[in-house]
Amino acid sequence: MQKSNLVLSIMLWAVVALFILYPLSFLIIESFKIAETQTYGIKNYVDFFKDPYYLKTFGNTLFLSLLVLIVTTLVGLPLAYIISRYRLKGKVLFTALILLPIVLPAYAGAFALIVLFGKMGVINLLLTDWGIVSKPINFLYGLHGLVFVQSLHLLPFIVLSLSAGFTNIDPSLEEASEVEGANGFKRFFTITLPLATPNYLAGAVLVFLWPFTDWLTPLIFGQVDYLPSISYINIAYHFTDMHRKYMGIVSVVVSAVICVTLFLASKYWVERKKYTSLSKGTTLEGRIIQPGILLKVGSYVYMFIIALLVLLIPIVLGLSAFSRRWVLEPFPTYWTLENFKLIFIETPGLLKNSLLFSGTALLFGIIFGLPAAYLITRTHTPGKEALDFIITLMLAFPGIALGVSYLLAFWEGIPLATHWIIMPLSLFVRRLPYFLRMAHASYLQLDISLEEAAEVSGATKLYTFFTISLPLLLKGVFVGVVMFFIMAFQEISTAIFLYRGGWETLPIGIYLNWHRGMEFGIAGAMAFFMIVIIFILLLIVSKIGGGILGAAWGSSGGRY
Amino acid sequence: MFIKIENLYKRFGHTVAVDHVNLEINRGEILTLLGPSGCGKTTTLRCIAGLEKPEGGDVIIDGKPLFSQGFVPPSQREIGMVFQNYAIWPHLRVFDNVAYGLKIQKLPRSVIQEKVTEALAAVGLSGMEKRYPGQLSGGQQQRVALARALVRHPKVLLLDEPLSNLDAKLRERMRFEIKSLVRRMHITAVYVTHDQAEAMVISDRIAVMEGGKVVQVGQPEDIYKRPANRFVADFIGTTNFIPGTLSEVHRETNVAYLQTDFGRIRCTLSDSFQDFSVQTVQASIRPEEIEVLQSAPSDRENVLKGTIAYRAYLGNFLYIFVTIDNTMLRVQVPYDLKKQEGEEITLFVNPEKCMILP
Numbered sequence: 001m002q003k004s005n006l007v008l009s010i011m012l013w014a015v016v017a018l019f020i021l022y023p024l025s026f027l028i029i030e031s032f033k034i035a036e037t038q039t040y041g042i043k044n045y046v047d048f049f050k051d052p053y054y055l056k057t058f059g060n061t062l063f064l065s066l067l068v069l070i071v072t073t074l075v076g077l078p079l080a081y082i083i084s085r086y087r088l089k090g091k092v093l094f095t096a097l098i099l100l101p102i103v104l105p106a107y108a109g110a111f112a113l114i115v116l117f118g119k120m121g122v123i124n125l126l127l128t129d130w131g132i133v134s135k136p137i138n139f140l141y142g143l144h145g146l147v148f149v150q151s152l153h154l155l156p157f158i159v160l161s162l163s164a165g166f167t168n169i170d171p172s173l174e175e176a177s178e179v180e181g182a183n184g185f186k187r188f189f190t191i192t193l194p195l196a197t198p199n200y201l202a203g204a205v206l207v208f209l210w211p212f213t214d215w216l217t218p219l220i221f222g223q224v225d226y227l228p229s230i231s232y233i234n235i236a237y238h239f240t241d242m243h244r245k246y247m248g249i250v251s252v253v254v255s256a257v258i259c260v261t262l263f264l265a266s267k268y269w270v271e272r273k274k275y276t277s278l279s280k281g282t283t284l285e286g287r288i289i290q291p292g293i294l295l296k297v298g299s300y301v302y303m304f305i306i307a308l309l310v311l312l313i314p315i316v317l318g319l320s321a322f323s324r325r326w327v328l329e330p331f332p333t334y335w336t337l338e339n340f341k342l343i344f345i346e347t348p349g350l351l352k353n354s355l356l357f358s359g360t361a362l363l364f365g366i367i368f369g370l371p372a373a374y375l376i377t378r379t380h381t382p383g384k385e386a387l388d389f390i391i392t393l394m395l396a397f398p399g400i401a402l403g404v405s406y407l408l409a410f411w412e413g414i415p416l417a418t419h420w421i422i423m424p425l426s427l428f429v430r431r432l433p434y435f436l437r438m439a440h441a442s443y444l445q446l447d448i449s450l451e452e453a454a455e456v457s458g459a460t461k462l463y464t465f466f467t468i469s470l471p472l473l474l475k476g477v478f479v480g481v482v483m484f485f486i487m488a489f490q491e492i493s494t495a496i497f498l499y500r501g502g503w504e505t506l507p508i509g510i511y512l513n514w515h516r517g518m519e520f521g522i523a524g525a526m527a528f529f530m531i532v533i534i535f536i537l538l539l540i541v542s543k544i545g546g547g548i549l550g551a552a553w554g555s556s557g558g559r560y
Numbered sequence: 561m562f563i564k565i566e567n568l569y570k571r572f573g574h575t576v577a578v579d580h581v582n583l584e585i586n587r588g589e590i591l592t593l594l595g596p597s598g599c600g601k602t603t604t605l606r607c608i609a610g611l612e613k614p615e616g617g618d619v620i621i622d623g624k625p626l627f628s629q630g631f632v633p634p635s636q637r638e639i640g641m642v643f644q645n646y647a648i649w650p651h652l653r654v655f656d657n658v659a660y661g662l663k664i665q666k667l668p669r670s671v672i673q674e675k676v677t678e679a680l681a682a683v684g685l686s687g688m689e690k691r692y693p694g695q696l697s698g699g700q701q702q703r704v705a706l707a708r709a710l711v712r713h714p715k716v717l718l719l720d721e722p723l724s725n726l727d728a729k730l731r732e733r734m735r736f737e738i739k740s741l742v743r744r745m746h747i748t749a750v751y752v753t754h755d756q757a758e759a760m761v762i763s764d765r766i767a768v769m770e771g772g773k774v775v776q777v778g779q780p781e782d783i784y785k786r787p788a789n790r791f792v793a794d795f796i797g798t799t800n801f802i803p804g805t806l807s808e809v810h811r812e813t814n815v816a817y818l819q820t821d822f823g824r825i826r827c828t829l830s831d832s833f834q835d836f837s838v839q840t841v842q843a844s845i846r847p848e849e850i851e852v853l854q855s856a857p858s859d860r861e862n863v864l865k866g867t868i869a870y871r872a873y874l875g876n877f878l879y880i881f882v883t884i885d886n887t888m889l890r891v892q893v894p895y896d897l898k899k900q901e902g903e904e905i906t907l908f909v910n911p912e913k914c915m916i917l918p
Contacts, residue, residue, distance in 0.1 A: 449644075449645055450647050450649055452609075453649070454649075456639055457635075457712070458664045458712070467660075471651045
């Protein structure tokens with residue numbers, strides 16, 4: 001038994017070494033390469049931190065992160081409280097809705113918002129037509145636009161983690177504070193919020209890190225002075241200028257280091273702050289309050305406004321998907337199915353690629369993730385913490401960093417990059433934490449005595465796994481499978497570095513078609529189609545395993 | 561000797577859970593590991609099951625060592641176990657829960673059918689085969705767990721606080737049911753509980769544990785009447801402790817005199833009391849061994865005068881709490897005692913039953 005665990009551990013480590021550590025070492029080594037002399041040293045880093053331009057981008061990114069975190073927190077806090085505390089009809093549907101941006105590709109949202117809020121977008125055209133403004137209002141282009149788009153995209157992280165935190169609080173703790181004479185606000189700020197802080201932090205760190213990893217949204221809005229964007233431009237477009245290339249790599253490494261450090265710091269803090277509850281028999285849904293009529297109306301209005309913002313994205317993409325030449329008009333004038341014909345009949349390769357790559361990545365994910373989750377939760381094999389640690393880190397690791405590492409590592413030496421398998425492999429590594437978290441959370445929920453009872457009844461470990469553990473884990477594993485698939489399906493940051501002609505995925509297709517300008521109907525159709533697939537999958541997920549999702553996202557910050 | 565636990569030692573990090581435990585369990589007997597939470601009783605049980613691996617020592621069942629000559633996994637120990645939370649598999653029907661181990665043995669279907677039916681009948685769950693655990697009450701789940709543990713006629717039945725999740729009435733009834741069931745099937749059973757009343761009812765012998773060690777092993781009556789130390793006296797039943805110093809010791813008759821706050825009391829030295837260098841000791845006297853006297857003969861030994869502080873009515877008897885100077889004694893008296901709170905009372909402490917314990 002001990003021996004087989006060790007063998008398993010070695011196999012998992014081999015995968016981690018080959019597909020995570022090996023490529024990352026290339027990235028780090030390359031960042032120390034000096035362009036002029038082809039020797040190694042810290043010159044690139046010195047240059048980076050001496051150059052006022054790079055320092056400015058660095059500051060910009062940090063400032064953007066801060067603003068996004070503040071906005072999402074201010075907007076998300078009331079929302080999370082409403083969702084987790086008030087007895088309201090339609091809460092479930094709404095929760096699924098606000099989950100949408102988390103799985104929607106950020107670029108799809110950015111495109112939709114340009115159509116809607118751009119200089120010649122729907123709103124500006126309407127405002128000009130009605131004579132309210134004479135010059136279009138700049139809703140998007142600039143820092144404020146980035147904050148708007150990214151906050152909309154990241155709001156679910158805050159809401160999800162906070163509401164999980166609120167739900168986890170034993171109702172009697174709040175009741176006790178009421179009995180002691182604390183009113184609503186006092187109670188919220190002295191009891192509820194502090195107790196939910198570890199959960200909040202788990203979500204907040206992911207929000208804060210996002211601007212350090214998202215290179216595409218700033219580019220779409222014409223903003224290059226952000227760390228990931230300038231890395232992308234340097235690496236993708238200026239690879240012939242060795243100095244700019246290495247600066248790009250250094251920026252990638254700096255972003256990655258910041259992400260990893262912050263992520264670790266929050267993990268450490270959460271771990272220390274985790275409140276062990278003595279109480280027994282907490283209800284599954286935590287404390288539920290019957291709101292008064294005023295609160296009720298207010299809550300509905302608030303939820304409705306946010307739902308509207310979230311829904312705008314699929315609606316706009318839908319409109320553009322079914323229309324042509326929707327330009328300089330507030331609403332489409334020419335309806336057609338042409339766009340869909342184009343993507344299904346003339347270029348079905350994109351969809352095929354997306355399904356093939358995500359599916360293969362999923363297969364890898366299951367084959368690796370299930371044994372890994374078992375090893376981490378159920379054994380005492382040495383090194384399991386480190387394994388867990390490295391995989392979890394991938395959650396904070398910028399996609400661009402992974403893409404560049406793979407490019408560097410798998411050209412020569414191990415020439416995987418010339419085979420399409422590199423695409424699912426990179427997806428597998430990048431999205432692995434999504435599956436592992438889910439498997440891990442369901443393993444933690446599975447009472448170990450259920451497995452012990454099987455062993456006592458004469459079952460071997462393997463037989464126990466297949467007859468007891470797996471059937472009971474199935475729900476959580478299934479949710480993990482779907483989440484993994486969704487996140488792999490919409491991935492672009494890494495894929496864009498690795499794809500070659502014929503390997504384009506749907507997200508890459510959207511990106512390329514948008515580049516072609518006027519015909520954004522095709523891009524819209526692709527994005528719309530993708531959103532439909534993702535939304536269906538998401539509905540399945542929230543129907544089957546809302547609780548598991550909460551468990552995996554909400555408190556895993558503490559568990560991991 | 562059917563089960564032999566030799567020098568069993570288990571720690572979790574720096575905490576020693578089981579500290580060199582030695583125990584022998586006879587074939588067909590029910591032995592209870594009794595002690596407060598954290599005393600190592602459950603860990604000892606889990607070592608017998610093979611669910612924990614000890615750092616040292618061995619468990620020998622029917623002559624076969626289970627640790628020292630290669631680890632024997634739980635699946636090959638031929639044991640049955642009832643878990644504290646029952647551990648009924650929620651995705652399997654009652655029938656499949658009970659039949660699980662039999663299917664592993666690859667028995668013919670008809671035999672499985674027969675054995676499961678028999679086991680379910682024995683625990684009073686006939687006709688429930690098709691139900692899922694979610695459709696059963698706590699008590700019924702408990703019975704499924706019991707049927708599952710017994711269906712293979714295991715060499716040893718292990719029960720880990722099996723009744724602690726049931727309500728008081730049901731718990732009372734299940735004690736007797738489990739006892740008669742195990743007796744009928746001639747199974748050797750190790751039972752873990754922190755409830756001393758449960759241990760008294762169910763066990764042939766009790767092993768009292770404290771801080772990872774076995775402090776006393778014996779029949780229930782033995783342990784109640786002759787506790788090895790203060791911990792056992794306190795944990796099993798109710799007792800009064802009277803502090804004092806040893807003033808006169810007659811080791812040949814085991815008689816000792818205790819100098820207390822309220823005078824000299826004649827006591828009996830327990831066999832386990834060996835360390836006579838200790839001067840400050842405690843005598844233990846059970847509430848039912850203190851007598852109420854109508855008059856106060858001043859010349860008799862062990863006669864105490866005090867005031868009733870409280871009376872507590874328990875149906876068939878009364879507890880009265882009597883203060884004598886600064887000491888309070890709990891005394892069990894007939895329910896028809898006329899004296900009220902605040903009145904004076906004269907007590908007689910039986911010197912034979914007043915034990916000086918280590």
